[in-house]
Amino acid sequence: QKVSVEVLDHLEHLALVDFRDSEGVERLQKAIEFADQLHEVNTDGVEPMDSVLEDRCLYLREDDVTEGNCTKELLENAREKVEEYFVAPPGNIPLPKLEERDTFLQGS
Amino acid sequence: LAPWVPVVGLEIHAQISSNSKLFSGSQVQFAAPPNSLVSFFDASLPGTLPVLNRRCVEAAVMTGLALNCSINKKSLFDRKHYFYADLPAGYQITQQRVPIAVNGSLSYSLCIDNKMSQMVTKTVRIKQIQLEQDSGKSLHDDTRSQTLVDLNRAGVGLMEVVMEPDMCCGEEAAAAVRELQLILQTLGSSQAVMAEGQLRVDANVSVHHPGEPYGVRTEVKNINSIRFLAKAVDYEIQRQIEELENGGTILNETRAFDSKLGCTVPMRDKEGKQDYRFMPEPNLPPLILYDAKSLPANMNHQQVINIDWIHERLPDLPSVKREKLVEQYGILPEHSFALLNEDGLAEFYENVVKQTRMKPKRVIGWVLNDLLSYLKQHSLTVKESPVSSALLADLLNLLEKKEISSTAAKQVLAELWKGEGKTPLEIVKEQKLQLLQDEKELEQICQAVIDRQENEVIMMVLG
Numbered sequence: 001q002k003v004s005v006e007v008l009d010h011l012e013h014l015a016l017v018d019f020r021d022s023e024g025v026e027r028l029q030k031a032i033e034f035a036d037q038l039h040e041v042n043t044d045g046v047e048p049m050d051s052v053l054e055d056r057c058l059y060l061r062e063d064d065v066t067e068g069n070c071t072k073e074l075l076e077n078a079r080e081k082v083e084e085y086f087v088a089p090p091g092n093i094p095l096p097k098l099e100e101r102d103t104f105l106q107g108s
Numbered sequence: 109l110a111p112w113v114p115v116v117g118l119e120i121h122a123q124i125s126s127n128s129k130l131f132s133g134s135q136v137q138f139a140a141p142p143n144s145l146v147s148f149f150d151a152s153l154p155g156t157l158p159v160l161n162r163r164c165v166e167a168a169v170m171t172g173l174a175l176n177c178s179i180n181k182k183s184l185f186d187r188k189h190y191f192y193a194d195l196p197a198g199y200q201i202t203q204q205r206v207p208i209a210v211n212g213s214l215s216y217s218l219c220i221d222n223k224m225s226q227m228v229t230k231t232v233r234i235k236q237i238q239l240e241q242d243s244g245k246s247l248h249d250d251t252r253s254q255t256l257v258d259l260n261r262a263g264v265g266l267m268e269v270v271m272e273p274d275m276c277c278g279e280e281a282a283a284a285v286r287e288l289q290l291i292l293q294t295l296g297s298s299q300a301v302m303a304e305g306q307l308r309v310d311a312n313v314s315v316h317h318p319g320e321p322y323g324v325r326t327e328v329k330n331i332n333s334i335r336f337l338a339k340a341v342d343y344e345i346q347r348q349i350e351e352l353e354n355g356g357t358i359l360n361e362t363r364a365f366d367s368k369l370g371c372t373v374p375m376r377d378k379e380g381k382q383d384y385r386f387m388p389e390p391n392l393p394p395l396i397l398y399d400a401k402s403l404p405a406n407m408n409h410q411q412v413i414n415i416d417w418i419h420e421r422l423p424d425l426p427s428v429k430r431e432k433l434v435e436q437y438g439i440l441p442e443h444s445f446a447l448l449n450e451d452g453l454a455e456f457y458e459n460v461v462k463q464t465r466m467k468p469k470r471v472i473g474w475v476l477n478d479l480l481s482y483l484k485q486h487s488l489t490v491k492e493s494p495v496s497s498a499l500l501a502d503l504l505n506l507l508e509k510k511e512i513s514s515t516a517a518k519q520v521l522a523e524l525w526k527g528e529g530k531t532p533l534e535i536v537k538e539q540k541l542q543l544l545q546d547e548k549e550l551e552q553i554c555q556a557v558i559d560r561q562e563n564e565v566i567m568m569v570l571g
Contacts, residue, residue, distance in 0.1 A: 010383075014383055
């Protein structure tokens with residue numbers, strides 16, 4: 001089953017990835033086929049495991065202040081800053097619709 | 109015209125009252141220099157991992173128990189993905205699959221027709237309570253077309269309390285939230301001050317005709333006070349009814365409440381349906397809680413949270429406190445509501461009662477009418493009252509012993525408000541407000557008045 005253009009477009013919006021060319025899409029396709037092999041296992045009546053850590057003890061930390069106060073270090077890598085604030089664009093800039101953007105998917 | 113049934117549900121985010129954040133050791137504090145309360149984990153720098161704060165778990169368990177929830181002995185953490193400048197990781201750690209508490213209830217009271225004397229009790233079901241991270245703060249600078257981001261709040265622990273759509277109007281929503289606020293403050297799990305963003309409420313509103321399926325709902329955000337919550341909900345209900353009666357449709361959208369205009373407007377940045385791509389948080393094992401029965405024998409105390417231990421130590425909830433006040437002092441339920449509605453007032457009242465012989469039923473009038481209205485007029489809290497409970501008790505004792513009249517007592521109180529350090533007795537003597545008990549003296553005064561006004565007396569006697 002091929003992944004549809006709608007799904008690819010949706011993924012590009014959600015994750016801000018760019019499938020760039022047919023090779024990228026093919027790689028995605030192969031990855032899904034590889035993962036689909038999981039369906040060959042009968043899991044009726046088996047509790048899903050979502051982490052190999054499931055039997056580990058979740059460590060609880062005491063409510064003490066032990067970190068922070070490193071504004072300068074944090075802002076060191078910021079390209080732009082204003083008085084110790086990080087600077088970001090005004091709100092999310094949505095990815096343009098499929099018809100309007102320059103993506104390989106257009107041709108599909 | 110067929111009647112409309114409004115349906116209101118609430119999603120409430122309460123900031124947990126703790127020293128440090130949910131998954132890191134940076135400090136939780138309102139108003140601090142930007143980005144000064146931020147650890148490497150909060151800034152989502154690579155190589156950092158979440159470490160759960162025990163106090164936050166206890167706060168959530170306390171709150172769950174107070175709201176009659178079932179506490180899940182095993183709960184899980186998940187990642188909720190979306191992009192926004194104040195969410196540096198690109199996801200929020202929350203509890204989507206199995207939250208810490210489910211299936212509770214909250215009882216609250218309403219006055220019918222605005223008459224304090226007629227109160228009715230309602231219940232709203234609590235769907236769940238989940239632990240999750242708060243995001244940072246965005247300051248929008250429209251003039252320079254940029255957003256300034258402060259991550260001080262990023263990672264602070266939140267309890268999201270989801271209330272089922274059992275409410276039908278702004279008044280019910282406001283009363284439910286007010287009661288929740290009082291409960292959280294009594295428990296100490298959250299200070300729940302809306303003005304400081306410690307309690308945020310989103311309302312889900314829809315309308316339908318009786319017997320028909322629920323209508324499309326809208327989500328209303330940006331509600332900054334309990335008063336505005338009632339207004340926002342009522343406005344949105346009206347807007348939807350008008351829209352539908354004019355043949356329009358309701359969009360499943362997110363709207364913001366504009367407090368200046370008193371209306372809701374569509375929110376930008378909320379285009380289309382969000383796909384949060386929930387996945388288990390791979391860095392956190394399940395959260396296991398214990399009770400007296402399941403307590404493991406040889407585990408480090410510090411690593412164990414015992415639900416029963418917490419249950420035993422829950423303080424009296426507001427509803428219980430109110431019942432006790434009514435029973436102990438013979439006051440009316442609406443009096444107990446008013447006492448608990450103001451921080452420190454119940455304590456003040458009880459202190460006055462302890463120090464005076466006046467019956468508690470009589471004292472309540474002085475505390476709720478005279479004292480409270482003065483405080484309200486001058487925007488003072490009970491703590492800031494220039495008249496202490498001892499001072500008021502002194503005054504009421506004079507009244508009780510009939511050394512002064514009721515009117516005189518009010519005069520003395522007005523003088524006491526000035527906070528000049530005089531005692532009630534001193535003021536009574538200064539202003540000569542003592543009631544005359546001596547009959548002979550009274551006779552002399554009356555005679556003197558009659559003698560002075562001879563003409564008027566003759567006129568009266570003649571009819």
